[in-house]
Amino acid sequence: MITFTVNDETREFSGDPTTPVLWYLRDEMQLTGPKFGCGMGLCGACTIHLNGVAQRSCILPISAISGSKITTIEGLSKDGEHPVQQAWVEHKVPQCGFCQCGQMMQAASLLASNQTPSDEEIVQGMSGNICRCGTYPRIHKAIKSASKTIAGVEYYVPEKAGEKV
Amino acid sequence: MSQYFDLTRRKFLKSSATVGALVLGTCFVGAAPRVMAGILQKPSASAKEANLFVALRPDGIVEITCHRSEMGQQIRTAIAQIVADEMEASWDKVVVIQGKGDLKYGDQNTDGSRSIRYNMQRLREMGASVRYLMRQAAATRWGVSLDSCSAQQHIVSHSSGKTLTYAELVNDVLTITPPETDKVPLKKRSEWRYINTAMEHIDLKDIVTGKAIFAADVLEPKALIAMVIRPPVVGGKVKSFDAKAAKAIDGVVDVVEIPAPQGAPFFQPKGGIAIVAKNTWAAMKGRKALTVAWDDGKNGDYNSETFKKSLLATVASSQSSVRSIGDAESILAKDSDKLVADYYAPHLAQAPMEPPCATAMYYKDHVDVWAATQNPQADMQTVGAMLGMPKEKINVHVTMLGGGFGRKSKPDFSAEAAYLSMKTGQPIRVQWTREDDIQHGFYHAVSAQHIEASLDKNGAIQAYLHRTAFSPITSTFQEGATKAGSFELRLGFTDNPINTPNMKLENGEAPAKARIGWMRSVSNIFHAFAIQSFIAEAAHKAGRDQKDYLLETIGPDRILDVTEQHADYDNYGGDKSVYPLDIARLRHVIEKVADMSKWGRKLPKGRGLGIAAHRSFLSYIATVIEVEVSEKGDLKIIKSWSSIDAGTVVNTDTVINQVQGGSIYGLTAAISDGITFDKGRVQQSNFHDYRVPRMSDSPLEIDVEIVQSDAPPAGVGEPPTPVYAPALCNAIFAACGKRIRQLPIGDQLKA
Numbered sequence: 022m023i024t025f026t027v028n029d030e031t032r033e034f035s036g037d038p039t040t041p042v043l044w045y046l047r048d049e050m051q052l053t054g055p056k057f058g059c060g061m062g063l064c065g066a067c068t069i070h071l072n073g074v075a076q077r078s079c080i081l082p083i084s085a086i087s088g089s090k091i092t093t094i095e096g097l098s099k100d101g102e103h104p105v106q107q108a109w110v111e112h113k114v115p116q117c118g119f120c121q122c123g124q125m126m127q128a129a130s131l132l133a134s135n136q137t138p139s140d141e142e143i144v145q146g147m148s149g150n151i152c153r154c155g156t157y158p159r160i161h162k163a164i165k166s167a168s169k170t171i172a173g174v175e176y177y178v179p180e181k182a183g184e185k186v
Numbered sequence: 187m188s189q190y191f192d193l194t195r196r197k198f199l200k201s202s203a204t205v206g207a208l209v210l211g212t213c214f215v216g217a218a219p220r221v222m223a224g225i226l227q228k229p230s231a232s233a234k235e236a237n238l239f240v241a242l243r244p245d246g247i248v249e250i251t252c253h254r255s256e257m258g259q260q261i262r263t264a265i266a267q268i269v270a271d272e273m274e275a276s277w278d279k280v281v282v283i284q285g286k287g288d289l290k291y292g293d294q295n296t297d298g299s300r301s302i303r304y305n306m307q308r309l310r311e312m313g314a315s316v317r318y319l320m321r322q323a324a325a326t327r328w329g330v331s332l333d334s335c336s337a338q339q340h341i342v343s344h345s346s347g348k349t350l351t352y353a354e355l356v357n358d359v360l361t362i363t364p365p366e367t368d369k370v371p372l373k374k375r376s377e378w379r380y381i382n383t384a385m386e387h388i389d390l391k392d393i394v395t396g397k398a399i400f401a402a403d404v405l406e407p408k409a410l411i412a413m414v415i416r417p418p419v420v421g422g423k424v425k426s427f428d429a430k431a432a433k434a435i436d437g438v439v440d441v442v443e444i445p446a447p448q449g450a451p452f453f454q455p456k457g458g459i460a461i462v463a464k465n466t467w468a469a470m471k472g473r474k475a476l477t478v479a480w481d482d483g484k485n486g487d488y489n490s491e492t493f494k495k496s497l498l499a500t501v502a503s504s505q506s507s508v509r510s511i512g513d514a515e516s517i518l519a520k521d522s523d524k525l526v527a528d529y530y531a532p533h534l535a536q537a538p539m540e541p542p543c544a545t546a547m548y549y550k551d552h553v554d555v556w557a558a559t560q561n562p563q564a565d566m567q568t569v570g571a572m573l574g575m576p577k578e579k580i581n582v583h584v585t586m587l588g589g590g591f592g593r594k595s596k597p598d599f600s601a602e603a604a605y606l607s608m609k610t611g612q613p614i615r616v617q618w619t620r621e622d623d624i625q626h627g628f629y630h631a632v633s634a635q636h637i638e639a640s641l642d643k644n645g646a647i648q649a650y651l652h653r654t655a656f657s658p659i660t661s662t663f664q665e666g667a668t669k670a671g672s673f674e675l676r677l678g679f680t681d682n683p684i685n686t687p688n689m690k691l692e693n694g695e696a697p698a699k700a701r702i703g704w705m706r707s708v709s710n711i712f713h714a715f716a717i718q719s720f721i722a723e724a725a726h727k728a729g730r731d732q733k734d735y736l737l738e739t740i741g742p743d744r745i746l747d748v749t750e751q752h753a754d755y756d757n758y759g760g761d762k763s764v765y766p767l768d769i770a771r772l773r774h775v776i777e778k779v780a781d782m783s784k785w786g787r788k789l790p791k792g793r794g795l796g797i798a799a800h801r802s803f804l805s806y807i808a809t810v811i812e813v814e815v816s817e818k819g820d821l822k823i824i825k826s827w828s829s830i831d832a833g834t835v836v837n838t839d840t841v842i843n844q845v846q847g848g849s850i851y852g853l854t855a856a857i858s859d860g861i862t863f864d865k866g867r868v869q870q871s872n873f874h875d876y877r878v879p880r881m882s883d884s885p886l887e888i889d890v891e892i893v894q895s896d897a898p899p900a901g902v903g904e905p906p907t908p909v910y911a912p913a914l915c916n917a918i919f920a921a922c923g924k925r926i927r928q929l930p931i932g933d934q935l936k937a
Contacts, residue, residue: 037436040467048411048465053403054396056588057466058539059620063873066539094396106394113386113839116258116847118393119400119539119588140886148882151873153539153589154258155850157881158888159843 025086027052028096038084042076043067045083046093054094054122058151065150068123068130069093075130094122097129105129108167116154124150128164132171138164224392225256225284225399225586226556234360236319238290239269239312241283242360246340246353248275248316253285254305255296255560256389257538257587257594259844259903263387264836268306271380272313272373274320275352276340282388287562287582295561297595297704299803299901302836303760306899311367316359318370323358324350375896384839389586401543401558401585407613409545410439412606413469414616415476416458416626419866420451420700421483427459431475437468441476442609444602450665451701453568453596456626460606466617482866488699490532490632490862490869497634498528500694501653508672509680509753512688514640517649521640525727529637529716531929532860534630535870536705537878540588541618546603548611552579553604558587560595572601573608580604591851592704596628624876625868628703629861631656635716645728647739649688652717654679656709661698668695672754678713678802678908680753683772684721685741689751700863706848707904710802711855711911715929718798718912723925732916733780733797740799743770758804764898765804771831772801775808775893778829782889783810792816793824794920798913803901805832806893809849809909811885815922819935823853823885823914828906830890833897845906846888852910853879860930 023034027050034045041060046052046069055078058066062077069078070092097103101110105128108114115121124147131138131146138146143164152160233241233249241249250269252262262282270280285291293304321335324342327350328335334345340352375382392398417423429441440462447454461472518524544557546569553573559565562582570577587594603616618626633656640649658670670693672680680691705711718736725735745766748755757765776799780786785795792814799808812824828845835841859877862869870876915926918935926934 037467044465044467047402048467051405053399053405056400056540057402057617058541059873060470061620061872061874064539064620101391101395109394110386110390113384113390113843115390115393116260116843117256117539117587117589118258118389118398119586121393122396125394144882144886148880151539151878151880153537153591153851153878155847155853155879155884156843157850157879157884158846158886161881161886 023083023087025089025091027091028093034083038082040083041079042069042081042083042086042091043078046078052093052095056119056122058120064120065127066120066123068126068150070126070130073130073133075127094126097126103129104167104171105132107170108163111166112159112163114156114159114163116156120150120152124152124160128160128167132164132168136172137168224389224397226404226583227281227283229283236316236359237312237364239309240273240316242356244353244356246351246356247279247281248273249281249283251283251285253291253294254301255584255587255590257296257560257590260387260837260840261296261301262389263385264302264840265305265309266388267380267385267836268309269313271378272310273316274337274339277380279340284584286584287566287580289563294563295595296590297560297592298758299904302899303804303901310372311370314370314372315364315367318365319359319362320352320355322362323355327358381836382834382838385837387840398586400540400588401545401556402615402617404545404556404585407545407547409613409615410462410464410610411466411469412460412462412603412614412616413473413619414444414458414460414602415473415478416456416622417480418625419480419482419485420456421485422866423457423481423483424459425479425481427476427478429459429476432461432472435468435472435475437464438472439463440610442606444605451662453564453598453601454572455598455602455605460602462606462610462614469617485699486866488863488866490864493632493699494530494634497632497655497696498530500655500696501528501634501636505653505655505692505694507690508675508693509691509748509751510689511751514649514651514688514690517640517688518638518651524638524640525724526638527720527723527927529635529712529719529927531633531712531715531855532862533632533700534705534855534858535624535627535861535876536591536593537623537876538587538589538591538593541620541623542594542599543615543617544597544600544603545613545615546600546607547613548604548607552581553607554581554583555600555604556583556585557597557600558585558594559597559600560587560590561597564595565597565600568597568601569604572605591706593627596703620873621871624861624870624872628662628701630705630711631658631702631709633709633712635712637716637720639720639724641724641728645730647684647686647724650684650686651690652682653692653694654713655694655696656712657696657698657700657702659702659704662702668697672756674709676755677708678710678717678800680755681748681767681801682717683740683746683769683801685739699866706851707802707907710800710904710908711852714798714800714908715855715911718800718909719915719927722796722916722919731786732920733776733785736797736799737773737776740769740772743773760804765900767801771806772799775799775806775829775831778891778893779808779810779827782829782891783812783827785810792921794917794922796913796915796917796920798909798916800905800909802905802908805830805900805902805905807905807909809913811913811917813914813917813921815918815935821918821931821935825887825889826885826913827889829893830905831893831895832900832902832905833895834899835892835902836899838892841892841902842890844902845890848903848906849888849910850879850884852907853883853914855929856911856914856931857883858930
């Protein structure tokens with residue numbers, strides 16, 4: 022039996038321990054924010070937070086998350102209030118939107134570890150996430166915006182994701 | 187990349203160590219299935235149809251139908267903008283309903299950058315008609331003249347000052363016979379309040395909160411998951427298979443053979459063996475456990491290296507003429523100093539972020555399909571044909587598309603789902619993996635081109651010969667076809683804007699040994715690459731500035747009608763009196779982008795500017811790229827600028843976003859690995875060997891200016907793409923003197 026939390030809800034799993042977390046979230050919990058893009062950790066569409074840090078859920082076996090906290094885009098904020106989500110709206114980043122949950126989860130994790138990333142640090146931090154619509158210039162600008170508003174934000178502390186609203 | 191992964195791994199280890207101390211809190215955001223929202227929202231039962239695109243609810247809420255597929259171009263928003271503007275609907279009282287596949291809408295094929303071009307006029311009329319009815323209903327209620335009533339923002343006002351809301355008039359409106367559309371006054375452009383603005387798109391909030399519904403996010407019906415192993419070679423078949431190990435996997439419920447297609451590919455599934463399972467992971471494991479022996483068929487010899495040689499050999503000799511004026515051949519035959527260049531570009535895969543996916547439920551007398559499709563009517567046709575059912579019995583519900591780029595107008599995946607549902611009696615979702623997408627696509631054609639030009643004493647092109655050969659899209663619809671259709675040649679080949687007294691354009695035949703399909707801007711990509719690179723090469727030979735030479739080469743402002751030069755040219759289906767090929771507009775975007783990029787400025791060593799301009803899908807665009815090439819040959823794109831003239835535009839921010847994104851999509855042609863074949867099999871499989879642009883490859887700034895124009899609306903989604911690779915290669919030449927004639931660039935700068 023593997024126990025963990027997803028968006029602060031305690032969950033137990035006793036099935037195939039090699040199941041990637043992505044498929045548990047999507048097939049078992051109907052959390053469809055994390056997307057399937059490559060299955061090899063190459064594109065970032067499936068990005069979630071494992072204890073507050075961005076991870077590719079398509080290659081993360083469920084056996085590895087025992088005792089851990091998983092956060093998906095559905096748990097990043099109650100209704101899109103996270104500074105990253107707000108910056109995505111402000112800059113009208115998305116086109117098709119398919120990769121954007123992964124992009125935002127990656128950006129939130131990046132900003133949690135470095136609230137004022139340089140241009141180059143943003144590129145480094147985000148180049149594992151592919152967007153075929155080509156929204157990279159807007160993603161970059163949105164992260165710079167979010168970095169200005171995220172300082173001192175109380176409701177989202179990655180290490181304690183979800184404890185405060 | 188590597189630093190990124192190191193960073194997360196380090197954080198991962200650190201965080202894991204603290205896990206034991208975490209307190210498991212209570213749930214504050216729902217993990218429960220949420221109510222279907224957004225694109226699958228159904229029309230209200232109480233709404234009454236005012237016309238094909240507008241329905242009115244008793245409370246005044248207006249339902250506007252979007253019959254085109256949403257794949258990031260914000261067509262759902264644009265259609266609502268047009269209708270609501272003419273209707274004078276208040277934006278907060280508008281709901282967009284996604285139209286199912288239905289012949290009543292006319293064309294629903296969301297490709298060719300034509301949703302606005304085909305629909306703007308009638309959508310305006312539909313909106314204006316409802317506004318007219320509202321005024322008429324109020325006039326009748328008040329017993330006053332129609333002219334004394336005006337409508338604004340969901341309210342009809344009389345000149346006396348009294349008002350009625352649209353909600354109060356809904357029932358009256360539905361009793362009035364709508365007037366003929368030519369009797370309905372349309373707004374003046376100056377009165378538009380939504381059209382030609384940068385309104386926020388309607389699905390933005392759903393996207394940033396993870397609620398937007400893509401094909402794999404459809405939760406009703408709860409489907410079994412199918413994964414299919416398909417013949418690795420086009421035209422191949424299953425010889426034999428062993429499913430024993432696959433069936434033993436927990437969660438696998440069925441193994442079903444999908445029959446091989448008959449005749450030309452069309453959009454038929456490739457056939458193969460499907461694993462049907464209770465969940466995706468079981469389906470994946472089941473597929474891996476299958477053993478299949480294949481009969482490769484006649485395409486088992488397809489090898490990209492050999493094929494490249496044959497294409498280059500084809501364009502080395504005389505081929506069928508598709509446009510000619512003067513006598514280019516004899517001038518070129520006499521010129522010992524002519525400029526000669528061969529260009530080559532490989533197959534590409536569209537690789538939308540969302541791999542193909544569809545859910546189907548088969549009933550005795552009809553089928554429901556939920557699909558990420560660019561053309562639901564093609565799903566009706568393809569599914570109907572596969573199941574032996576009339577297409578009218580196929581209900582196609584269109585989800586959000588996680589990118590389309592042409593791949594999703596070919597609904598083989600929907601037919602797979604429907605066939606499997608018929609065979610199993612269960613709702614089935616077919617999920618393609620990235621490997622499936624890369625290896626079983628409808629590919630952008632591989633191409634070779636040969637160009638020769640003779641320059642006169644002033645450096646101007648006095649004779650021009652251009653041959654193109656590529657595996658044609660016609661082969662997808664006609665078995666064994668080797669001749670390109672004029673609909674492929676008119677994509678940037680027959681309509682080149684070069685002003686010269688002597689021109690010969692020729693097309694050589696080429697077989698297709700893979701399924702060929704359109705990809706964002708189609709053969710414009712390789713044609714613009716060759717033509718715009720060649721013009722820059724000629725500028726260099728003539729010792730001229732690239733931009734000045736380009737302007738001189740396209741010649742004086744005029745309307746160019748290539749049919750006068752013996753070309754078969756349908757102008758993208760656009761009436762040439764409405765959408766002429768107007769050299770003045772091409773010149774204007776070139777001058778504009780030169781201005782934006784401060785063309786001609788002095789650059790540090792290793793930097794260079796490149797320019798390219800092209801008309802496609804009836805729009806004009808010019809792009810300048812600034813690059814830096816290091817001494818080791820590392821390429822960095824500093825910035826790019828684009829000026830686009832697409833005629834009338836509906837959403838200015840969407841146009842900018844499309845130009846930015848279309849630019850980066852065009853970068854794929856230059857820097858991706860390309861799709862290659864050996865023994866008939868695609869040699870790439872996922873994003874590690876079919877690399878696509880990442881943020882680290884892309885410019886962080888792409889400045890876009892839209893030419894404000896009253897011309898009729900033209901295409902937006904595709905035109906930004908073809909100019910990008912040639913502008914980039916021209917910039918590289920300016921930076922380091924290396925001329926790229928073969929794509930991808932690969933390690934050519936390292937040599």
